Amino acid sequence: MHETAVPDTEHRGLMGLLPEAARPYALLARFDRPIGWWLLFWPGAWAIALSGNAVLRWDLLLWFLLGSIAMRGAGCVYNDVVDRDLDAQVARTRSRPLPSGAVSVRHAWIWLVSLCLVGLVVLLQLNLRAAAIAVASLALVAAYPFMKRITWWPQAWLGMVFSWAALVAWAQAPDMPWMPGLLLYAGSIFWVIGYDTIYALQDIEDDALVGVRSSARALGKWVRPGVALFYALTLAFWGAALWQLRPDPLALATLLPVAFHLVWQTATLAPADGANALARFRSNRNAGFLMFAACFVVGQTL
Numbered sequence: 138m139h140e141t142a143v144p145d146t147e148h149r150g151l152m153g154l155l156p157e158a159a160r161p162y163a164l165l166a167r168f169d170r171p172i173g174w175w176l177l178f179w180p181g182a183w184a185i186a187l188s189g190n191a192v193l194r195w196d197l198l199l200w201f202l203l204g205s206i207a208m209r210g211a212g213c214v215y216n217d218v219v220d221r222d223l224d225a226q227v228a229r230t231r232s233r234p235l236p237s238g239a240v241s242v243r244h245a246w247i248w249l250v251s252l253c254l255v256g257l258v259v260l261l262q263l264n265l266r267a268a269a270i271a272v273a274s275l276a277l278v279a280a281y282p283f284m285k286r287i288t289w290w291p292q293a294w295l296g297m298v299f300s301w302a303a304l305v306a307w308a309q310a311p312d313m314p315w316m317p318g319l320l321l322y323a324g325s326i327f328w329v330i331g332y333d334t335i336y337a338l339q340d341i342e343d344d345a346l347v348g349v350r351s352s353a354r355a356l357g358k359w360v361r362p363g364v365a366l367f368y369a370l371t372l373a374f375w376g377a378a379l380w381q382l383r384p385d386p387l388a389l390a391t392l393l394p395v396a397f398h399l400v401w402q403t404a405t406l407a408p409a410d411g412a413n414a415l416a417r418f419r420s421n422r423n424a425g426f427l428m429f430a431a432c433f434v435v436g437q438t439l
Contacts, residue, residue, distance in 0.1 A: 161239035162248050165217060166210030172419050173213070176332070178205035179425030180325045181302030184318060186432035187382065188310035189439045197262070197309065201302060204259035211252035212278055212298075218245050219282035227343040267308035274301040289355040292333040293326070300325035317381040321432075324374030331367035331399075332421045334360065335406060338414040353408075360408050368399040375428065379435050388438075391431035398424045 152160050152169050167173050181201040185191055191198065217224065217235045225236035234240040240248075260268050277298045284291035300322050307318030330352065337344070337353035338360065344351055356363040372392060379388045402420060407413040 161234040162244075165214050165234045165240055165245060165248065166252060167213045168206075168210065172422055174202075174205045174209040175422045175425060176329070177209045177299055177302065178202050179429060180300045180322070181205070181306040182425075182429050183325075183432045184303045184306035184321060185309070186429055187317065187321060187378070187436045188307065188313050189436040190310055191433050191436060194309070197306070200259050200262045201306065204256055205302070207252045207255035207259070211249050211256065212281075214245055214249040214252065215278070216282045218242060218249070223347060223349060226347045227340060227349075229340060229343065263305070264309060264311070266311065267305050270308050271301075271305045274298065274305075277301070285349050285351065287350075289350045290330075290352050291350065292330045292337065292352040295333055296326035296329035299329045314381070317378045320374050320378035320381065324371045324378065327367045327370040327374065328421075328424075331364045331371065332402075332418055332424075334364055334367070335402070335414050336418040338408050339411040361403060361406055364406065365403045368403060372396050372399070375431075379431070382439060383435050388435050391434050392428075395424055395427035395431060398427055 152163055155163055163169060178201060182191075182198055185194060185197055185201070217233055220230075221235040221242070224230035224233050231237065235242065235245060260271055263271065277294070281291070281294050281298055284294040288294070303322040303325055304318060307313065307315070307321070334352040334356065337351040340349070341351070341353050343349075344354060352363070353360055372395075375395075376389050376392055379392070382388075398420070402417045402424075405413075406417050
């Protein structure tokens with residue numbers, strides 16, 4: 138198991154419990170790295186909470202979590218199919234199932250379709266407007282793996298993709314005005330740019346060798362101020378979203394815990410230390426929860 142897992146895997150023991158034949162497929166969908174589906178889940182959970190439906194529609198939170206696990210897995214499989222040649226040239230990714238030969242491209246496509254069918258079950262739980270918005274995200278998802286080849290800011294595209302659940306979940310509350318949802322989505326985009334810039338620091342040398350572009354490479358020695366700027370914009374948009382629904386300083390005060398967390402990330406970031414960057418990146422699972430708490434408190438007072 139140790140040989141087949143990528144260096145930043147979180148659950149080698151859990152993967153070891155699976156039948157040997159199933160492990161490469163679990164790794165291909167990143168089931169060993171739950172941080173990805175948490176980051177995909179949180180924007181949708183925020184929108185549900187901010188619209189005041191976290192208690193009334195608790196089942197929707199579970200559907201969004203299931204959808205996040207399945208569609209994040211599908212997105213990873215698709216990304217690895219597209220990037221299999223590049224992944225073979227990068228030390229951190231060459232052990233992934235496709236470049237290592239543990240899974241064939243044909244079987245990867247079959248696994249991708251299977252995960253999408255789970256996503257379809259989740260899609261059927263949504264109202265027509267939310268479902269249409271969810272389907273519209275597929276164009277962004279399909280284009281994402283190519284962004285690192287044509288732009289220095291693929292993290293911005295990822296921000297649009299990984300924040301999309303906020304729009305889908307907001308559409309589930311048809312009586313709510315759209316502006317708070319759009320501001321929440323915009324803030325999430327900058328949050329993703331910030332944390333994925335941190336994540337990209339792990340690959341900055343390999344990316345330079347193979348010609349892969351990233352915001353971490355674009356920012357260079359200014360990466361920490363850059364992340365600080367992205368997180369400041371994040372908090373500004375989130376604050377505006379909360380203010381639209383509840384123009385009260387106490388509503389803004391609910392953002393203080395997540396604001397302190399993002400300041401801590403930036404202040405303690407060591408760009409040259411890959412382990413430090415990975416730890417700061419993973420800590421955004423906690424940032425997402427703190428933002429959920431803020432949205433819950435404000436949403437329950439509407």
